[in-house]
Amino acid sequence: MGDIRGFLKVKRQAEKYRPVCERIKDYQEVMLLRNDKDSEEQAGRCMDCGTPFCHWGCPIGNYIPEWNDLVFRGQWQKAFQLLDATNNFPEITGRLCPALCEYACVLGINDDPVTTLENELNIVEYAFGAGLIKPQPPKKRTGKEIAIIGSGPAGLACADQLNQAGHLVVVFEKDEQIGGMLRYGIPDFKLQKQILDRRLEILKKEGIVFVSEMFVGVDYKVEKLSKDFAAICLATGSRVPRDLKIEGRELKGIHFALDYLIQANKRVSGEKIAVDKLIDAKDKKVVVIGGGDTGADCVGTAHRQGAKCVVQIELLAKPPECRTPDYPWPKYPLLCKTAASHEEGGIREWSVSTKKFSGRNGEVKKLLCSRVTQERADREFEIEADLVILALGFLHPEHNGLVKDLDLELDTKGNIKTDDSYMTKVLGIFSAGDMHRGQSLIVWAISEGRKAAHYIDKYLMGGTYLPKM
Ligand SMILES: Cc1cc2nc3c(=O)[nH]c(=O)nc-3n(C[C@H](O)[C@H](O)[C@H](O)COP(=O)(O)OP(=O)(O)OC[C@H]3O[C@@H](n4cnc5c(N)ncnc54)[C@H](O)[C@@H]3O)c2cc1C
Numbered sequence: 001m002g003d004i005r006g007f008l009k010v011k012r013q014a015e016k017y018r019p020v021c022e023r024i025k026d027y028q029e030v031m032l033l034r035n036d037k038d039s040e041e042q043a044g045r046c047m048d049c050g051t052p053f054c055h056w057g058c059p060i061g062n063y064i065p066e067w068n069d070l071v072f073r074g075q076w077q078k079a080f081q082l083l084d085a086t087n088n089f090p091e092i093t094g095r096l097c098p099a100l101c102e103y104a105c106v107l108g109i110n111d112d113p114v115t116t117l118e119n120e121l122n123i124v125e126y127a128f129g130a131g132l133i134k135p136q137p138p139k140k141r142t143g144k145e146i147a148i149i150g151s152g153p154a155g156l157a158c159a160d161q162l163n164q165a166g167h168l169v170v171v172f173e174k175d176e177q178i179g180g181m182l183r184y185g186i187p188d189f190k191l192q193k194q195i196l197d198r199r200l201e202i203l204k205k206e207g208i209v210f211v212s213e214m215f216v217g218v219d220y221k222v223e224k225l226s227k228d229f230a231a232i233c234l235a236t237g238s239r240v241p242r243d244l245k246i247e248g249r250e251l252k253g254i255h256f257a258l259d260y261l262i263q264a265n266k267r268v269s270g271e272k273i274a275v276d277k278l279i280d281a282k283d284k285k286v287v288v289i290g291g292g293d294t295g296a297d298c299v300g301t302a303h304r305q306g307a308k309c310v311v312q313i314e315l316l317a318k319p320p321e322c323r324t325p326d327y328p329w330p331k332y333p334l335l336c337k338t339a340a341s342h343e344e345g346g347i348r349e350w351s352v353s354t355k356k357f358s359g360r361n362g363e364v365k366k367l368l369c370s371r372v373t374q375e376r377a378d379r380e381f382e383i384e385a386d387l388v389i390l391a392l393g394f395l396h397p398e399h400n401g402l403v404k405d406l407d408l409e410l411d412t413k414g415n416i417k418t419d420d421s422y423m424t425k426v427l428g429i430f431s432a433g434d435m436h437r438g439q440s441l442i443v444w445a446i447s448e449g450r451k452a453a454h455y456i457d458k459y460l461m462g463g464t465y466l467p468k469m
């Protein structure tokens, strides 16, 4: 612990964003990178607790107090080495993680927690800037070939670990480009795709083979895959969306969030979308149904596309601003979160149930809603809309294709069931990420990918040096 009075002298510096009037006109990242001097001061707030609950709160077990101390002392290179030991993609988690660690920070009990998320981002961006992150292919190869199906954070983390262990890793992806939700789900204003490409370039130079536009189960049959590879890790995500099957659902202008966001991301990357397929918010009255993070991404995207107005509605009641007894420290609490997208405009409403959609000439024009707390006729109201986005979450992975062909076992929620070593009921076939855990977070996908890699290496070699975490 560098400065034993650091937390008494220095206040938490809140994250800084580009001004709304500027950022709303483009798709560049909204978050500003903090300077190194400020990070050193902020890292000095870490109390280096005897029992670091932040470390417990982080799904990949980042060595948070240790690297905070090194940052405080200006030893950035060493801080990076420690961060790199547990996290394959800190430049992604440092931008997008909801910072589970900060909710478990001991300082957070009666003060503001340490800015761990930003410290993490500063460490990794320092390392990129200083040329510390270079391709390091493994010195020896084992001769074993492993297929990873799906190139989201779970597949990429698993591939990175197994490649470092000397195996030849091939990542198959059905989309045109690599990255899963990082590429097509998450908007550029949260994660510019150059950040992802910078990492992918390194992984390629380290020897991982990426095969895009390869729909495993369709273009590449499972039986052949099992013969061609010594082990397989399925990491195809969880993308079956929850629908809202009410009157008027068939009207034009009602879309699933991911269909909208995937298209918006493709357009930002320069891809042209056929006019009859275009989902565009320009000059439209937009209603986003679903109050979560995906909904917030739709709000930010709609504003950038020039929506006339945006309303986001949520069925559940507004969560509290502070912890309640149901979520005592150090648990990750259910709180009302204001995303950067919410600062950019629009209206948010909670406890609203959508009864039906109505329209004209086959196009959606209105939602009939009611307050959930008091379902009386006088509490019913209408919202005008010519674009409705359904952001109601995801049910489970796609069952048709791979899952059915392999006759994999499912858990009660429809996700892939494995044993404790991430192996499905089929010998040599493993599963990780949202497909296994259910729709979750990037940091959990990385954690799952790393764990699956540990067990795959053990399965192939009889033992492993890869960490379990
Ligand atoms: C809009 C949105 C915003 C989000 N924002 C955040 C955030 O800010 N922070 C956060 O922590 N989490 C966020 N998440 C959640 C996070 O993106 C996911 O938890 C994470 O990407 C899951 O990783 P994964 O590797 O398991 O799956 P995915 O990222 O979904 O990747 C699975 C990949 O498998 C491919 N695939 C599927 N089937 C096949 C097949 N048969 N053959 C070949 N390839 C196949 C898919 O095309 C896809 O590329 C967000 C999710 C969404 C939808």
Ligand code: SF4
Residues within 6 Å of the ligand: 057, 058, 059, 060, 061, 062, 064, 093, 094, 097, 098, 099, 100, 101, 102, 116, 117, 120, 443
């Ligand atoms: S990955 Fe997330 S939980 Fe872990 S240290 Fe970074 S911000 Fe915290």
